[in-house]
Amino acid sequence: MSSDKIKSLPEALATIAAWKAAGEKVVFTNGCFDILHVGHVDYLEKARATGDRLVVGLNTDASVRRLKGQTRPVVPESGRSRVMAALGFVDLVVLFDEDTPKSLIEAVKPDILIKGDDYSVENIVGADFVISSGGKVQTIPLVKGFSTSTIIEKIKGS
Numbered sequence: 612m613s614s615d616k617i618k619s620l621p622e623a624l625a626t627i628a629a630w631k632a633a634g635e636k637v638v639f640t641n642g643c644f645d646i647l648h649v650g651h652v653d654y655l656e657k658a659r660a661t662g663d664r665l666v667v668g669l670n671t672d673a674s675v676r677r678l679k680g681q682t683r684p685v686v687p688e689s690g691r692s693r694v695m696a697a698l699g700f701v702d703l704v705v706l707f708d709e710d711t712p713k714s715l716i717e718a719v720k721p722d723i724l725i726k727g728d729d730y731s732v733e734n735i736v737g738a739d740f741v742i743s744s745g746g747k748v749q750t751i752p753l754v755k756g757f758s759t760s761t762i763i764e765k766i767k768g769s
Contacts, residue, residue, distance in 0.1 A: 616696035616703055620718060623666070623705045627719060630664050639721035641668030641712040643675045645684040647694050650754040657751045658725040659700040666703045666719055667695055668712040677710055711736045722746050727753045 618626060627637055640658045644651055644667070659665040669692055675684040684691065688706060696704045707715045716724065716737030724741040728750040732738055738748040 613697040614693060616701065617692045618703055618705055620705060620715070623703055624718060626703060627664075627666065631722075635664050636662035636722040637664050637666060637719065638662035638723045638725055639666045639668065639712075639716060639719050640725040641670070641707070641715070643670045643679065643684060644691055644695055645675060645679075645686055647691075650756075650758065652698070653754045654727060654751055655698060656700050659702075661725060661749060662723050664702040665700060666705065666721065667701055668715045668719075669695060669704055669706050671706050671708045674708050674710060713737050713740075716740060720744055720746075724748045726750055729753060 630637055638658055638661050640655070642651075655665065655667070669688065670678065672684055672688045675688075686694075692704050692706060695701055705715060705719075709715075713736050717740055721741060723746060724735065724737055725748075726735045730750060732748050732750065735748055735750075741748055
């Protein structure tokens, strides 16, 4: 079941260790992923294509509220994590409650850290750690015209 892909940090680290022991490249990305849309799907597919396994760090509801405001997330973490885990190109989902995924990135030690091209490598949380650990940091072009905030505003306007 796809829900088996949603792991606690200790469970995730054991799974990741097995992947790495088998020589697989672990890719990490993170986000709120509230109201999953084509921009998210395109981004995650491209992220997965850079390695063998894709780990998604998903902000908890409390973390999303601190970052996006009290009206977010629209979809609670239980639903967001379940939808994320249902995507065939996502191998593992780990929730994190901090405002940034820094400690999660340091625990996972990904081979490749991915963010959208709305970030520069210098501004990506965890980039220094990944690079100093021998990994790579990449940005992926985002699909123009798609963002959760824009979708929410469009819904409110109707």
